Amino acid sequence: MTTAQTTSAAARPAVSRPLPHVLSGSRSPSWWAMLLVILNESIIFAALLTSYFYVRLNLPAWPPDGMKRPELVIPLINTALLVSSSFVMQWAQGGIRRGRQGRLRLGMIIALLLAGSFLALQIYEYGRSEFSPQTNVYGSLFFTITGIHGLHVLVMILISSVVLVRALLGHFTAERHLAVENAVLYWHFVDVVWLFILASVYLSPYV
Amino acid sequence: MATIAVGEKRLSDAWEARSGLISLLGTVDHKLIGIRYIQTAFLFFVLAGLEALFMRTQLAVPENTLLGPETYNQFFTMHGTTMIFFFATPMLFGFGNYLIPLMVGARDMAFPRLNALSYWVFLFSGLFMYSSLLFGAAPDGGWFAYTPLTGAEYSPGLNLDFWALGLIFLSIATTAGAVNFIVTILKMRAPGMAINRLPLFCWAILVTSFAVLFAIPPLTVANVFLMLQRVFGFHFFQTQAGGTPLLWQHLFWFFGHPDVYIIFLPAVGIVSEVVASFSRRPILGYTLLAVATIATGVIGFGVWVHHMFAVGISPLVLSIFSISSIVIGIPSGIQVFAWLGTMLNGRPVFKTPLLFISGFIILFVLGGLSGVMFPAVPFDQQVTDSYFIVAHFHYVLVGGAVFPIFAGFYYWFPKMSGRLLDEHLGQWNFWLMFIGFNLTFFPMHIAGLMGMPRRVYTYEAGLGWGGLNLLETIGAFTLAAGILFFIANVFYSLGSGEEAGDNPWNASSLEWATSSPPPPYNFRALPVVHGRNPLWELPAADTPGSSLFMENDPTDPYQRETLASTVLSGQPDGILHIPASTLIPLYLGLALTAVFVGILLRQWWLAGVGVLLVFGLIVAWLWPPESEPAWHEGETAVIEERPA
Numbered sequence: 001m002t003t004a005q006t007t008s009a010a011a012r013p014a015v016s017r018p019l020p021h022v023l024s025g026s027r028s029p030s031w032w033a034m035l036l037v038i039l040n041e042s043i044i045f046a047a048l049l050t051s052y053f054y055v056r057l058n059l060p061a062w063p064p065d066g067m068k069r070p071e072l073v074i075p076l077i078n079t080a081l082l083v084s085s086s087f088v089m090q091w092a093q094g095g096i097r098r099g100r101q102g103r104l105r106l107g108m109i110i111a112l113l114l115a116g117s118f119l120a121l122q123i124y125e126y127g128r129s130e131f132s133p134q135t136n137v138y139g140s141l142f143f144t145i146t147g148i149h150g151l152h153v154l155v156m157i158l159i160s161s162v163v164l165v166r167a168l169l170g171h172f173t174a175e176r177h178l179a180v181e182n183a184v185l186y187w188h189f190v191d192v193v194w195l196f197i198l199a200s201v202y203l204s205p206y207v
Numbered sequence: 208m209a210t211i212a213v214g215e216k217r218l219s220d221a222w223e224a225r226s227g228l229i230s231l232l233g234t235v236d237h238k239l240i241g242i243r244y245i246q247t248a249f250l251f252f253v254l255a256g257l258e259a260l261f262m263r264t265q266l267a268v269p270e271n272t273l274l275g276p277e278t279y280n281q282f283f284t285m286h287g288t289t290m291i292f293f294f295a296t297p298m299l300f301g302f303g304n305y306l307i308p309l310m311v312g313a314r315d316m317a318f319p320r321l322n323a324l325s326y327w328v329f330l331f332s333g334l335f336m337y338s339s340l341l342f343g344a345a346p347d348g349g350w351f352a353y354t355p356l357t358g359a360e361y362s363p364g365l366n367l368d369f370w371a372l373g374l375i376f377l378s379i380a381t382t383a384g385a386v387n388f389i390v391t392i393l394k395m396r397a398p399g400m401a402i403n404r405l406p407l408f409c410w411a412i413l414v415t416s417f418a419v420l421f422a423i424p425p426l427t428v429a430n431v432f433l434m435l436q437r438v439f440g441f442h443f444f445q446t447q448a449g450g451t452p453l454l455w456q457h458l459f460w461f462f463g464h465p466d467v468y469i470i471f472l473p474a475v476g477i478v479s480e481v482v483a484s485f486s487r488r489p490i491l492g493y494t495l496l497a498v499a500t501i502a503t504g505v506i507g508f509g510v511w512v513h514h515m516f517a518v519g520i521s522p523l524v525l526s527i528f529s530i531s532s533i534v535i536g537i538p539s540g541i542q543v544f545a546w547l548g549t550m551l552n553g554r555p556v557f558k559t560p561l562l563f564i565s566g567f568i569i570l571f572v573l574g575g576l577s578g579v580m581f582p583a584v585p586f587d588q589q590v591t592d593s594y595f596i597v598a599h600f601h602y603v604l605v606g607g608a609v610f611p612i613f614a615g616f617y618y619w620f621p622k623m624s625g626r627l628l629d630e631h632l633g634q635w636n637f638w639l640m641f642i643g644f645n646l647t648f649f650p651m652h653i654a655g656l657m658g659m660p661r662r663v664y665t666y667e668a669g670l671g672w673g674g675l676n677l678l679e680t681i682g683a684f685t686l687a688a689g690i691l692f693f694i695a696n697v698f699y700s701l702g703s704g705e706e707a708g709d710n711p712w713n714a715s716s717l718e719w720a721t722s723s724p725p726p727p728y729n730f731r732a733l734p735v736v737h738g739r740n741p742l743w744e745l746p747a748a749d750t751p752g753s754s755l756f757m758e759n760d761p762t763d764p765y766q767r768e769t770l771a772s773t774v775l776s777g778q779p780d781g782i783l784h785i786p787a788s789t790l791i792p793l794y795l796g797l798a799l800t801a802v803f804v805g806i807l808l809r810q811w812w813l814a815g816v817g818v819l820l821v822f823g824l825i826v827a828w829l830w831p832p833e834s835e836p837a838w839h840e841g842e843t844a845v846i847e848e849r850p851a
């Protein structure tokens with residue numbers, strides 16, 4: 001069916017086009033893989049938050065059993081920490097795109113410190129909580145959802161620490177820094193998920 | 208000619224596994240991994256089949272005492288769980304592993320080491336689950352493990368821990384496999400294979416993989432909840448602490464129903480390939496079939512509540528799900544007509560693969576007929592939890608997945624082994640399975656309507672079910688005999704089957720464009736595609752660019768490289784390096800096993816050590832290799848194209 005067309009195309013002279021060995025951004029398979037991992041993990045959080053609201057709709061009061069509504073100071077500080085760390089990561093990535101090693105390293109160190117403080121504050125918040133996961137379904141959901149997110153922050157810190165070590169070893173160039181791109185992508189994802197958790201687990205009991 | 212020989216030598220030097228145990232365990236070749244997937248899944252099929260035979264023997268006569276109630280519970284749970292999770296999906300992933308890179312004209316999957324990891328995790332999670340038999344603690348909560356039965360109060364023992372942890376473990380393999388398939392299909396196609404020329408089997412795997420990414424997370428979340436509740440006393444499903452058992456049901460069926468399509472869609476992909484090849488003509492309604500595949504994948508997510516019609520949900524919700532459950536029949540109808548049309552228009556050759564496909568169509572239509580009865584909510588409430596249900600889902604699952612899988616065995620075995628399966632034994636195989644299947648499961652409809660409930664380990668004489676049950680048991684053994692014929696056929700044909708040659712069926716897709724079995728690098732020069740049926744649509748000979756293979760393959764100067772393509776138009780976009788064999792995926796699989804065993808036995812130190820190992824291994828995995836690939840920084844390859 002396409003024989004005629006291809007023959008005439010084949011008759012034309014061939015032109016040559018360069019093919020790179022190093023693909024970045026949406027041209028690279030690992031960028032797609034990261035995107036799919038993020039899609040998959042988003043569904044995990046969607047399932048967690050849907051469970052939260054499903055249980056809540058079945059109960060007359062929320063939080064149940066006369067429990068207090070969640071305190072907001074620490075989560076709001078934590079929000080500021082995570083959101084600013086995302087901007088810093090972006091800035092660091094902008095650095096290596098221009099081949100500036102120093103900016104990449106500095107930015108990643110600052111972002112890691114910010115994320116580390118987030119985790120420290122979250123552990124502090126857990127320590128002073130008046131209820132535990134065993135108290136009732138509210139406690140279970142609260143600790144499970146924030147805990148699974150906390151684990152993601154930890155994973156994000158671990159990934160980025162390894163990338164930082166590689167940055168300090170000078171592995172990256174302006175053309176070649178796929179690991180940085182993927183770490184930044186994952187970082188933004190973990191931060192955006194936090195905003196959803198803030199809105200659902202912390203703020204929504206007030207409305 | 209001389210240059211070809213040189214190129215072949217260089218490729219085989221770079222690709223052929225050095226012999227020995229290490230290369231056997233460390234291989235990343237998608238063909239070896241695919242075959243292992245298929246073999247292991249078949250082993251699980253045999254195990255679950257033996258469990259089924261035990262159950263059928265127990266039920267052959269009233270008040271039989273072969274299996275006690277506890278054992279029967281464990282057997283139907285393990286049978287259902289194994290068939291769904293450790294046979295059907297991994298078997299189809301095995302076909303996908305073997306075929307996808309060949310069909311799209313690539314030299315391996317996008318992430319070969321991740322692929323090896325998927326296999327190890329699949330194997331280890333299966334062994335993990337089956338090791339429960341050694342402790343006499345096999346899961347016994349049914350394949351959907353409803354709470355509160357499965358909570359620690361009513362199921363103390365380790366049984367349900369094996370189940371929930373095993374499935375969380377397995378989900379790593381399934382998810383990684385899905386990511387790998389999607390990226391391979393989107394990014395690694397041969398030049399000219401625009402997305403609208405993608406073989407239908409690849410479409411099916413693509414849609415299935417997306418469905419996996421959406422469906423597995425709710426199951427994992429449900430199992431994490433269950434484990435937290437069982438081990439640490441969290442509350443999710445207990446009403447006295449504000450939770451609700453319905454949460455489990457929603458999470459489970461949000462996974463569970465799409466999972467039926469996750470099993471069914473790749474099987475449909477096999478059907479489309481076989482029907483086209485054996486009718487000797489391109490498939491009718493390619494676009495409709497691709498769209499129907501996508502539609503099934505999407506609508507599959509909108510029907511989960513139909514498993515819960517008997518639960519007590521508001522009538523409005525019930526009607527919505529009732530309608531969506533009817534609508535999903537439409538794409539299936541389209542597919543059946545497209546296949547029948549192709550066969551009627553062509554000159555069908557009824558060899559064993561096509562026999563199995565015909566069996567599939569008949570069984571699937573029957574299963575679909577009993578299926579469209581369920582969305583009628585009152586009918587569903589009558590037959591739910593009776594043998595009518597058991598009959599229905601075996602028609603859909605065995606008819607819809609097992610028969611196409613056997614068609615796939617007969618169809619692709621020559622490619623994988625270089626020899627055809629024996630036609631005579633194949634006919635025996637088919638007819639015994641087909642007759643045995645109907646003898647087993649058709650009477651179950653009647654037993655169900657007569658009131659026989661599912662999941663009973665025995666029944667009293669005088670209820671009038673005895674004859675039907677005996678018939679069913681005879682059927683089950685007939686079916687098993689058919690499967691024995693298949694196993695015999697494999698061993699016989701491996702030794703003395705007819706030589707297959709590159710393309711024994713005169714089929715049209717790219718896996719037939721290379722030798723049988725293919726060399727480790729798949730294609731000596733990478734193929735170029737001029738249409739939907741590359742091997743049937745070759746441009747007129749002796750014009751420039753008339754070959755199926757690239758004249759100036761840009762990967763030629765290198766060793767372990769393949770082409771990356773653009774997502775939609777399938778134009779060459781870059782050169783990808785394919786990593787060599789490595790043991791890290793195996794070690795990572797073992798470290799993950801340590802984590803899960805640690806949690807199972809509450810040995811937190813073991814789980815902790817496992818987690819540290821996992822982290823260390825991932826770092827080692829991603830660390831750039833000492834010796835860089837065979838090009839220099841800043842170097843680019845060149846591709847020659849003739850603009851259309």
Ligand code: HEM
Nearest residue numbers: 259262283284287290291295349350604605661662663683
């Ligand atoms: C090959 C022959 C097969 C036979 C003889 C067979 C037989 C049976 C029997 C006797 C039961 C127990 C019914 C009960 O007591 O309620 C059962 C349940 C089940 N079977 Fe099969 N089966 C076969 C194949 C399959 C396949 C291929 C699949 C899926 C791909 C499958 C999936 C299931 C499931 C999900 C259950 C329900 C388990 C539960 O109630 O939790 N079966 N089967």
